[in-house]
Amino acid sequence: MKMKLFSKRGPTISLAALTLGGLPAIAKDWPQFRGPDRDGKSYEMEIVKSWEQQAPKLLWMGEGVGSGYAGVAVVGDMIYTTGNLQDGQGVVAVSAKDGKVVWSTVLTEGPPKHGFAGTRCTPTVVGEKMWVTTSNGLVACLSTDGKVVWKKDFTTDWGGRMMSGWGFSESVLVDGQAAICTPGGPDAMMVALDKDSGEVIWKCKVPELGTKGKDGAGYGSAVISMGAGVKQYVQMTGRGVIGVRASDGKFLWAYNEVANKTANIPMPVVSGDHVFCSTSYGTGSALLKLAKDGDGVKAEEVYFLSADDLQNHHGGMVLVDGHIFCGHGHNRGEPVCIELMTGKAKWGPVDAPGKGSAAVKYVDGHVIFRYQDGLMALIEANPGKFVLKGTFMPEFQEKESWAYPVVSGGRLYLREQDKLMCYGL
Numbered sequence: 001m002k003m004k005l006f007s008k009r010g011p012t013i014s015l016a017a018l019t020l021g022g023l024p025a026i027a028k029d030w031p032q033f034r035g036p037d038r039d040g041k042s043y044e045m046e047i048v049k050s051w052e053q054q055a056p057k058l059l060w061m062g063e064g065v066g067s068g069y070a071g072v073a074v075v076g077d078m079i080y081t082t083g084n085l086q087d088g089q090g091v092v093a094v095s096a097k098d099g100k101v102v103w104s105t106v107l108t109e110g111p112p113k114h115g116f117a118g119t120r121c122t123p124t125v126v127g128e129k130m131w132v133t134t135s136n137g138l139v140a141c142l143s144t145d146g147k148v149v150w151k152k153d154f155t156t157d158w159g160g161r162m163m164s165g166w167g168f169s170e171s172v173l174v175d176g177q178a179a180i181c182t183p184g185g186p187d188a189m190m191v192a193l194d195k196d197s198g199e200v201i202w203k204c205k206v207p208e209l210g211t212k213g214k215d216g217a218g219y220g221s222a223v224i225s226m227g228a229g230v231k232q233y234v235q236m237t238g239r240g241v242i243g244v245r246a247s248d249g250k251f252l253w254a255y256n257e258v259a260n261k262t263a264n265i266p267m268p269v270v271s272g273d274h275v276f277c278s279t280s281y282g283t284g285s286a287l288l289k290l291a292k293d294g295d296g297v298k299a300e301e302v303y304f305l306s307a308d309d310l311q312n313h314h315g316g317m318v319l320v321d322g323h324i325f326c327g328h329g330h331n332r333g334e335p336v337c338i339e340l341m342t343g344k345a346k347w348g349p350v351d352a353p354g355k356g357s358a359a360v361k362y363v364d365g366h367v368i369f370r371y372q373d374g375l376m377a378l379i380e381a382n383p384g385k386f387v388l389k390g391t392f393m394p395e396f397q398e399k400e401s402w403a404y405p406v407v408s409g410g411r412l413y414l415r416e417q418d419k420l421m422c423y424g425l
Helices: 154-158
Strands: 002-005 057-063 073-075 078-085 088-095 101-109 124-126 129-133 138-143 148-153 173-175 178-181 190-194 200-204 223-225 232-237 240-245 251-255 269-271 274-279 284-293 296-306 317-320 323-328 334-339 345-347 358-363 366-371 376-380 388-392 406-408 411-416 419-424
Touching: 073 124, 078 101, 101 138, 101 148, 124 173, 138 178, 148 154, 173 223, 223 269, 232 274, 240 274, 240 296, 251 284, 269 317, 274 317, 317 358, 323 358, 358 406
Parallel strands: 251 296
Antiparallel strands: 002 101, 057 419, 073 078, 078 088, 088 101, 124 129, 129 138, 138 148, 173 178, 178 190, 190 200, 223 232, 232 240, 240 251, 269 274, 274 284, 284 296, 317 323, 323 334, 334 345, 358 366, 366 376, 376 388, 406 411, 411 419
């Protein structure tokens, strides 16, 4: 482990922190992947109206976060992300005031052992600690001043593996005392670790789930569901979506139909007793209903949408007032609005403003689409009709713009490989 300090001043820690069950932090903080509730939705209001006449103003552009596709966590006046640095892959802390690097800590030395070199994991920040995974399969806890508290290895500790060769991409779910992650091993598809010590609380072995897809972990991150009255962790794996009981790691259910053999990526969307899931590479989407099954839970298919109707490649989906907003099509990102309970398209898919898949997030009555070619699009979260409220190209664009956009404290943060841009909203 190597740590570089760029300032004697330690980070200012906000009082905002996740609580048991993933309850939201103070609205201005964005403490983990896809926000306070891991659903891609911001609580901030009165900041986004239109980009038709004027694009957001660039406040600063910093560099030194390393190469990668990871998003950022924003807590107080500090920003945290992961990147491939000069000495290896690790975590970087940046000042939200001016984009300057405060510290960096290398966790794994040497080049990554997979395609598309670069990090994928957004740190999960709770109090004065954070949890990360590296693309080579290391899971670690660090303090918010960059010191390593503990680390484990998915491969050597649990026989972990990915379904295909693009590296581990999960952002750790912290729920109460547990840090939930997905090694993808034959005896440990998911594990719950004590967030402070790294000791195993439980590990979950899954049975054969079906013929579709491949064994191993998928490319998404776990979410919490209270479906059928049972607290459980829902995750997209190489063989499709699974549910694991939170209390003891008992395997509850699986759905194999929404799996492909290349890469299962989008995080499931949870709503009450329902789970919406999608994957690309010509597969499709489905709505599941969770119901009691003895002392467990079963998943029943409500409907299945073919790949022609809806397939989300990567970039995720947001649920707003009973409607799914996302990009449709394999590497196309065509905006579409789907009624959750029926699967009916309210509008779209429409021609994409940008090229490639789109990472999406909801804020202030709108859905922000960030396309692979860098284009930013603002679309009304309006199930009645498609309304594009403007587009703009960021100051800097390189390679694939896959990092999810983040809105925190009235600012829009865009990670682009080694650079981080901050726009005022």
